[in-house]
Amino acid sequence: MLYWSARISDESAKHSQHMLIKGAVQLSQDYLSKQQTGVVIWEDAYHIVNAAEPDESWIYANMTHWLFQNHGFTKSVLIGRDFQVQNIYAYNHSNRWMTQDLLDDLSPAVAKVRARYITSFQRTPSGLFRYTPKNHEAQRSIAETGVVSVNGDPYLFSAAAIVPRVLSITQERVPPVTLVSLAPLRGGKLKDISEMSHLDGFVLADTQSDRSGVGQYQLRSPRGKNVGIIAWQTYLPGSQMLDRIHPFLAFAAFMIAAVVIAVTVFTRQMTKRLAKSESQAVHTARHDALSGLPNRTRFHALLNDTLEQSFEDGTNTAVVYIDLDHFKDINDTLGHSAGDKVIVAVGQRLRRVIPESGIVARISGDEFAMVIKDCKSDEWLEYILDQVQDEIGRPIMIGQRELFASLSMGTAIAPRDGNDPDELLRKADIALYDAKANGRSRRSFFEPNMEQQVQSKDKLSRELRRALNNDELDLAYQPQSDTDARQIVSVEALARWTKADGTIVSPSVFIPVAEESGLINDLGLWILNKACAKAHDWPGMVVSVNVSPNQFKHPRFVEKVLAILSANNLPPQRLEIEVTESVFAGRNDSVLKALRRLKNLGVKVALDDFGSGYSSLSYLRRFPFDTLKIDRDFVSDMNGNPEAEAILVSIIQLGKALGMTVVAEGIETVEQFRFLQAHECHRLQGYFISRPLNENDLTTFLDTFQYVGSAGFDAKTGYPPRLAKG
Structure with a gap:
């Protein structure tokens, strides 16, 4: 009975240790999947990897290299919708690690991810497919994990579908681009598994050994191939107990009952210890490591x-x-x-x-x-x-x-x-x-109307993207005159959108949607390119284009501006970039560097809506703008308001003292026009000068303006009158 009890105890301990290793390996694999979530559930990543020509530098910086720096994924590979390898980023500077055998070994996991993604789409009454993941997968990545061998070394991997965070609707279901990221099992990951299991003599072996006292856990790839062996020194309470009491068995038969009790207690303590370790591992998997709150x-x-x-x-x-x-x-x-x-x-x-x-x-x-x-x-x-x-x-x-x-x-x-x-x-x-x-x-x-607003914005975003791709947007141009109103010296390009059904969408509606959806970069470059192309129709004038703060976050924004100027053969001195104070939010030095590069190349830089922020003067100190545009609220408030007039005069004098061209916008009355003219504001803009005009109307306006000269303006039509009224 004693030997039988010892054997049962050893077998129970081996089984518990084996299950503990299995659980620790699974927890490590699940953690890899969670670490991938930030880059695979992401609108930018989804659109870039599915583009006709994916931006490999962006993928490298924001996905594969980011995973390496932050989570230790030393190897990453994108597997396209056609099950072909798209890009490989191996941090040992060699692409030879991705072999056909390895790809074949990974293919069952990738196939499961693709199948789960496809089955996550449900057909709607309209015939489209709505992305509706099962088992709450919308809250986490669609991923499969496992172990594979890379050049003879075992690696943990996580294969996850790259999907958007926002609910998507599509006409047909297509397989996703899958990101497979690998981390070596040797080193940190193996140490983590060892610490979770609290076992001694923890090693990673290539082949199986039948040595006594050594526990073994077989690692297998998705294809069932042997990847390696995790071996450890087994803790056998029954055998240890027998070794201790062998010399006394002949003399202590009467102690058998006490020994059985001791074995039972000892085994129970070991079980509690293993249960405690498993409980700690489960708690770690369910709670946030920093705050201790549930995840x-x-x-x-x-x-x-x-x-x-x-x-x-x-x-x-x-x-x-x-x-x-x-x-x-x-x-x-x-x-x-x-x-x-x-x-x-x-x-x-x-x-x-x-x-x-x-x-x-x-x-x-x-x-x-x-x-x-x-x-x-x-x-x-x-x-x-x-x-x-x-x-x-x-x-x-x-x-x-x-x-x-x-x-x-x-x-x-x-x-x-x-x-x-x-x-x-x-x-x-x-x-x-x-x-x-x-x-x-x-x-x-x-409230229900909030959901309608979200859906409305999503619909408007898709319509705007389609309109931008089909070149269905237009530009209007608002002229700026000189102080004496003798000539038009500049025009400001403004985006306009009229849908195919005749519905006019205000810029105040579609510009914020473009900002939120990431279309602002494409929209901004489209406006810049079209304005530069039309500038040749109005020689000698400066063309002003508003630039969103988000555009400056693009690492190649300056190069794209220069490419547009070169493609349209437009001198940089004829382009003026208008920015608002919000472009400096967060004190991002890269924005200042981009502005200085443009200014050094000859492009004029204007600070728009000056005075609307709380730190305008600090921005004038940090960057030498060419142009200062006074916020329209100061002009609209000046009528009969001494304080507003004093502020206007102070801003004009400040701009002149700093060597900047001062522009007043929002001029709507002759009194406003004459006041700004009397204080020698350099450039004047507003409905009193002219409303925003399309290309043909602007050409007609310029011809008429040049013919009349300094006659003055008709505030109703936006055109200069035929007879001067003083």
Whole structure:
């Protein structure tokens, strides 16, 4: 009975250790998949890798190299929709690691990813396909993980479909581009598995050995090929116990009962130890390492359980999506260490201020989510959210420095807004977007019209992209005269969009949509190219083009501007780039470098809407602009207002003192025109001079203007009159 008990104990220990290794390997693979999520669920990545000519430098900088720098993926490969390798980035500067055998070994995992992606589309009544992942995959990547051999060395891999974050609709289902990222098992990953399992003598071997006391876990590729062996020194409590009592067996037969009890207790302790290690591993997989709060996966499971319980009880449950306002500024100015401390402090305060039955989770980055159970009314919930904002608004001490944080919150309530966890999270996110769009540091409750607005913006974005691809947009040009109104010295190019059905879309509507959807770069370059092409029709005049702050974030913006000037054979001195103060947000030195490069090449740079921001003078000190455009609000407020007139005169004198050309826009009355003329404002722009005109009307206007000379202007028609009126 003693030997039998020892053998059973050893076998149980071996089995427990084997399962522990298996679980640790699986947890490591799952973690690789989570590390990939940031680059595979991303609109920019989806559109770039699916482009006719993918931008390989962008893919390298923002996907493969980023994964290497941040998560240790030493090898990455893009597998296209036709199951062909598109790009390989191997950080040992050799592409020979991707062999046909390796690709064949990876193909079952890639095929599963492609199949799961295809089956995630459901046909809608209109005949289109809606992207509706199963098993809540919209909240995480569609990925398969495993182990393969690369040149004889075992590598962990994660193969994930590159998909957009926003719900998409398409005419036909096509396979996705798949990103396969590999990390070597030897080194850090093997050490992590060893630490999770708490086993001794942990090594990675190529072949199997039958040595006594050595546990072995066989690693197999998706094709079932042997990749390697994880071996460790087995802990055999039964054998150790027998070794200790052998000398005394003949003299201690009467101690058998006590020994059996000892074995039982010892085995139980070992089981508890293994169970504790497994519990710690499970906790790590379900919780955020920084804040200790539940992560996205755990939060989704808790939310699902809560909704089921609230449905049975007939109570209301609130789902709150939270985003820290301007958190990036903290990381940029004080470093990521300070940002991490802010995240921890915010998580602790959220946990402390909500009801005890509530749930708080960290979703990602600076995003949190809460579940508040048994909501008695909207007013009661507003009171709770007021307490949350007040608590977060208290200063956070980072060393000797006080930091102040604020939250934007979006709320959806079950069952009023639905009972499905994914649906509630989506609607809470829509409400959060509304809160941020209306000034941040506030909260919004989901309303049906918010969803309509999101869908409307998505539709408008797709229509704008189609109109841009089909060259269906137009430009209007608003003239600027000199001080004496003797000649037109410049025109400002303005985008106009009239749909095929005759509907006119205001720039104030489609420009923000272009900013949000990432179309602003293409739209801005289209406007710049067309304006430069038409500039030859009006020789001697400067053409002004507004440039969005997002355009300056493009690493090759300056080169694209120069290419457009060269293609249209336009001297740089005839182009004026108009920027607003927002282009300097975040104190990005790359923006200043781009502006200086353009200015040094001869392109004029104008500061638009001067005076509308709180730090205009600091921008004049940081960058020597060629032109200063006075915000139209100062001109519209000047009529009979001594303070407004004094400010206008001061701005004109300031611009002259700094050697800049001063432009006043928004001139609508003869009194405004004469006042600015009396104070020698260099250039004048507004409806009093002329409304924005199309190409043909502008040519007619210029011919008439040159014929009349300094006769003055008719504010109704926008054209100069035939007779001067003084």
